[in-house]
Amino acid sequence: MYPIRLCLLLFLSTIFTINAQQPKKLNSSEIYEAVQKLNVLGSVLYIAAHPDDENTRLISYMSNQVKARTAYLSLTRGDGGQNLIGSEIRELLGVIRTQELLAARRIDGGEQRFTRANDFGYSKHPDETLEIWNKEDVLADVIWAIREFKPDIIINRFDHRRAGRTHGHHTSSAMLSMEAFDLANDPSKYTSQLELTEAWQPKRLFYNTSWWRYGSQEEFDKIDKSNMLKFDIGVYYPSKGMSNNEVASLASSQHLCQGFGRVTSRGSQDEYIEFLKGDPLDNNNDVFAGIDTSWNRIKGGQAIGNIMTKIESNFNFVDPSTHIPKLLEAYKLLQNVEDEHWKAIKTKELKVILEACSGLYLEVSANNPHAAPNSNVGLRMEVLNRSTANINLVSYNLSTLNKGISKNMKLPTNQRLNFEEGISIPNNMAYTAPYWLNNQSTLGMYNVKYQDLIGLPETPRSVFVDFNLNIEGTPLTITKPVVYRYSKPDKGELYRPFEIIPEVSASISDKVFIFENDQQKEIEITVKAGRDSIDGYVQMAYPNDWSVFPDKQKVEISNKGDIQKVIFTIIPPKGKSEGLITPMVNINGEFFTDELIEIDYSHIPFQTVLMPSESKIVRLDIQKRGKNIGYIEGAGDVVPQSLRQIGYNVTVIKPEQISPENLSNFDAIVVGIRAYNIVDELKFKQKFLLNYVKEGGNLIVQYNTNRRLKVDNLAPYNLNLSRDRVTDENALVRILEPNHPILNFPNKITIQDFEGWVQERGLYFPNEWSEEFTPLLAANDKGETSKEGALLVAKYGKGNYIYTGLSFFREFPAGVSGAYRLFANLLSAGKENKTQLKN
Ligand SMILES: [Zn+2]
16 A cells, blocks of 8 residues: 555655644744744754653753754654553554654744654663664664754763663663764665665764752752853743743643643753763854854855845834745745755745745645545635735645646735645555554564654655745745644634545454453454445454354445444353454455544644554463452552453442441452552551451552552551562563462462563562561562562461552553463462352
């Protein structure tokens, strides 16, 4: 499906970036700022590892005060973190964070780049990070970003000299930047990139240091700062009515899924960068020392500079259209400039200025938010000239057609023109979903097939219109992506990106199905039409030793957007087994196997994502004792649903319902993650929980952090939480007490049960406990001492108290069978002498 896309890309990625919310229309102050920025030919690349690492104060300062072309290269899209505003995790969280970075850049004026590195979760050391990432590939992508963006200055957020003292991704970003600085200009390195761009040597590399790097402001005040530059990032911008740090706070507040919404700040504030490499600094505190950042930088630039500096110093805020003739003169001169890099950047900027000065309104809106290849869409164009300039619409070109549509008409002042065109989406047009999710990724890397896509924040839009204009005798083409414009009575006018989606997509009701015995389960598949008149059938792909009934189900959907649900029966094998199931929708012999996921938040553009539609099916070899489980919820996890999947009756107990009578109904009580950090009532209810244990109950407490615990007595005996964690999900687990009942009843636990774990072994393990506790397991990350607090058991009265930092809450949704078997043993503690309950 890719041929069309590739030939468009080279052109598209440099012509416009997508702004899918309401398209920006510049006011006079903004046009003036754009003119100021047009007159600076300097650039800054800021490098770190994650969305939210970037110092928006410095990015905004470079972009809005220095007026440099400024970009943030985030090595990852932040897939590994937690989502505080919704249920999306992993790849979908990466999609949200990508958009939050773009939203931040729309505020601070920067651009956004990425590499293929996948945020696989917390990493203690860059050695581990660079082993899980493909170091060579991430380095190649940093070099690619440098060669493409051609920064004069690079600023690292992190210190390359602090391995092991911060997140391994952080130090890695700085180390890779240091290496890339030395390699980007070597034409013998990463030569295939040079078919698409040129080698480039940045002038200087800095580290964005801070007092906290030195422990305290006092210590920082004492150090020699002769190799540092200082900026007052609290500078005030009258044209914005805001201080730089205020703009920066607004930008970083876009990271809402990380809980970064915050109040703004103002006033003078110093920011330091430490010189690391490149041409030495001069005495003028000038980050660009030795680089001419005026128009004189490029051959043929001086004449343009003469025109543009006059416009800047005599800017007409009342009627910016008076500058059109001179702007066109500069535009024509710019087209003859030899330096292709600056020519492309400045042409794009100048077109935005010309469009804004002439009050042009150009928009193409589709009559539908999405369309499938091979289907028809109606487009409505609005063309309006809100100045007295002489502007003709010569023609427009639709990207789905090879020829232009001739118009040859004058655009009368403030007279709106509308045109309608029906287009047909070509059969081979690529989907517009996030490109980095198109191919199977690894733990450490996204797999992107085309070099020209690598680093782009979004998939370039393939449906757009070129408006070929003639402004005061000068031909000028302005390109607009197709958008979907609509309204909601309670929201007003809204915009969405126009998406190319598959004819049909299918989703499965759950991501994991656990079979605790050989009983069959019915699962529901939802098929969604991406066009009218879908007629075909669904069948399932599944592992050999499983069975699915029936073979096929008919699908007939009349209207685009409608859904049909079908049920398949999944029959597990007798013994343990696991694999994947995928619904395959067959339409006229072509199979569709993707799920369409929509992400809708008001601070980012609407997102349409395609992911392989698949669920894990697991036939466990598992024995259980006890049936009724009480669950006290903490920060939120899917442990209750997971336990229900293996046949337990799980009742969520609200804090106010915790009473001796109520607790006595349960075979075991499980406390959700971080409950003792966030549930205030536990302060008063803990005595009932401990008494429940004393009377013969079985209490299982999952991880809490050691800060801000609501109770003094987490356990009946002394138990001290620490920050010890084992982040390597494959770290060897040593069984300390092989004969302990919890490791033998009713399931015999062996090291095989620790295979296939995801993300980590566990976190916030206790590091001190009284002698009543028995530690059952030990593990550690490479180069660290053995951590023995992952699973601690103590007898208390007639019952059992169990504390575990093992990441069951991560393993259950991933269908990790050993985690289920071990947890069944925790729930069965103390029931060795009771008869087995029938399922
Ligand atoms: Zn970070």
